[in-house]
């Protein structure tokens with residue numbers, strides 16, 4: 128007798144929620160929104176039941192608990208099973224209410240005071256602080272600790288909100304598109320929600336017409352139009368025209384959402400995926416069927432060279448490619464193929480605006496501009512395309528550094544710590560300055576990957592795509608609204624290590640916190656030392672800005688945004 | 703090194719200005735030593751403030767690289783002013799002679815330190831490997847263990863002790879602790895030559911299997927050589943300040959006493 132086996136998705140080896148029982152799944156199959164799904168459309172390998180069992184979990188929230196916070200990066204969506212929730216409409220709740228860290232620059236006196244208030248033992252914490260301020264409801268079940276609002280009636284009084292009840296789906300756009308959550312949602316009454324992780328959500332969208340229609344329609348309505356209106360090529364459009372572009376735009380995702388996890392694993396084995404393994408989005412030589420816009424993540428731009436492919440640059444959120452080629456063929460040039468291959472670096476969400484739409488809404492506008500005296504040849508509106516063309520002429524040697532930065536995914540960094548080893552005297556003044564501004568313990572290691580005389584040290588790079596933020600149960604790690612740096616609120620960090628495990632660059636360190644005498648503070652429940660996640664916070668509260676760069680006597684250390692860096696023989700310019 | 707000449711040139715410029723001033727005062731029958739001495743004291747004060755600044759990284763007191771520039775220029779300026787103030791290279795009187803020794807010592811260590819800081823980083827980069835200074839002893843111990851295990855394994859597996867003998871006669875000495883330190887400090891190549899020689903001298907006495915082990919040991923030796931190089935240069939980059947800073951502190955203390963005495967003498 129032969130037994131046929133079909134491999135089920137590997138991720139199911141680690142179900143999203145470990146507590147899901149047969150009865151739970153049975154019950155979920157009876158929920159109207161799930162009942163409406165045509166289960167027989169799913170391949171048997173990825174059955175609907177399997178998705179519910181492995182990619183979803185039932186979450187309980189008490190009245191006042193925050194479910195998602197504005198600005199969070201989440202990898203899951205929620206379906207309300209019962210209870211009532213509220214969406215806080217603009218302008219939203221203040222950061223502290225959401226468990227964020229309050230950033231206040233020190234004044235001169237407070238800065239000086241650090242000289243004597245700094246405790247001799249590192250990582251000292253006054254634990255009383257944790258008691259009253261944080262509004263944290265801790266739970267032993269992973270992922271179930273929540274930050275709660277202490278005064279719900281006051282929040283309802285002073286903010287505009289909308290009600291969400293049984294059957295409502297939310298959070299799906301951020302989960303699929305890897306974009307920040309756009310609003311805060313909290314439980315008004317005790318509630319039960321079905322949380323579905325992104326993989327499951329992607330399958331639901333793929334195999335069920337109803338869910339796809341719902342998700343896509345909401346995407347076009349809520350996110351796409353506003354996004355397109357904010358880009359430089361469509362900023363001249365509004366109203367119906369913009370809606371038409373939005374309606375015609377296709378959206379696709381490439382790569383894996385969890386690229387950081389496989390990246391980290393492969394890195395240990397020195398086998399980071401190369402350009403050949405990346406999913407292709409545009410292929411060199413092919414005829415472009417539309418303009419490609421990156422909405423989230425990164426795409427590699429490469430050209431064929433000899434036996435391999437040379438990376439010439441990359442595209443980040445808001446950048447696009449292809450208008451030049453389409454424009455030229457629109458103007459009658461024959462055989463205008465794409466000059467580059469574009470492939471997904473990790474995870475990328477792209478929009479494809481079809482040629483017809485571009486011709487109608489963009490080229491027509493350019494033509495009218497030209498008649499009005501602007502030089503179209505400049506393609507002023509295609510922000511990076513001009514740059515891409517500049518890169519064609521670079522030699523392999525000139526491009527090697529950029530290629531390295533792309534390969535190592537350092538291009539994700541907006542504040543990477545770049546050290547010029549030809550200037551660095553290894554004095555560690557930078558490390559000491561960091562320690563004396565951060566609880567006596569440096570928040571980075573002056574060591575890291577090197578290329579020629581450049582080292583990217585192990586310091587948080589404040590990434591454009593901060594994967595460390597995915598899945599933080601309390602929102603303790605977040606992007607500051609002012610300044611955009613990624614910071615951790617020590618008060619609401621529960622030491623679960625999710626962020627430290629997610630950071631592909633290993634730039635988060637878990638530390639045991641100490642009392643005044645330098646003794647570890649223990650958790651009263653399990654008598655283990657309490658740990659907190661720490662990393663570079665870019666000296667958000669220091670007047671000097673990043674203390675490391677300020678303290679380097681040799682100007683060897685700089686914080687750089689890899690997007691703006693232009694590599695030259697002697698140095699790094701364009702910061 | 704171009705920069706160092708720049709510091710000297712800038713210091714000379716300031717020196718000429720101050721010198722001109724003392725000449726002017728001299729011609730009006732005042733005490734030019736007060737001008738040169740006052741300027742020298744001020745410059746030494748600025749020099750020592752560098753240390754204070756390093757202890758206060760959280761205050762917006764100019765970025766450290768500007769202080770470094772200021773310190774380097776002021777260092778040379780101090781030397782020129784010292785000559786102007788003392789009027790000779792080697793002054794008379796025991797107290798000022800001690801002061802002069804300390805001052806020359808500080809300046810000399812400063813200049814040497816500066817030259818190292820300009821030359822060493824690039825030499826370190828060219829090694830093609832980076833190490834954290836504090837971890838070097840551990841790294842070296844790891845390498846030694848690996849090498850010794852290979853030697854033992856080779857003897858066990860091949861039944862021949864040629865490699866082991868050679869290791870204990872010569873290679874073992876190299877793996878024991880950082881070697882060729884002085885030569886490294888002067889940028890020499892002795893370590894590299896030595897490693898290459900020791901590896902090649904043995905080759906013709908070994909069979910295929912043993913040669914495999916030797917190759918692995920030579921790779922380890924090469925890594926060890928690089929770490930040694932880092933160790934030597936990084937030690938110098940760190941330790942010279944242990945000469946410079948105490949000397950600077952002594953100079954400062956003696957200068958203050960010198961000023962008090964002069965004040966008393968003149969009142």
Ligand code: HEM
Nearest residue numbers: 680746749750752753777778808809812813815816950953
């Ligand atoms: C030509 C003369 C001098 C030169 C070229 C020189 C050079 C230097 C250099 C390169 C440093 C290390 C900076 C760094 O890497 O962070 C330094 C530190 C220092 N120097 Fe000098 N120096 C000179 C004279 C002096 C004098 C005359 C004094 C005081 C009387 C002095 C006091 C100091 C102090 C206090 C430090 C701070 C060390 C630390 O805390 O790291 N220097 N000097």
Ligand code: SF4
Nearest residue numbers: 587588589590595630
């Ligand atoms: S912790 Fe890691 S992933 Fe997060 S912003 Fe910093 S470097 Fe990027």
Ligand code: SF4
Nearest residue numbers: 551552554555557679
């Ligand atoms: S302070 Fe500057 S020179 Fe010193 S170790 Fe740090 S980067 Fe290198």
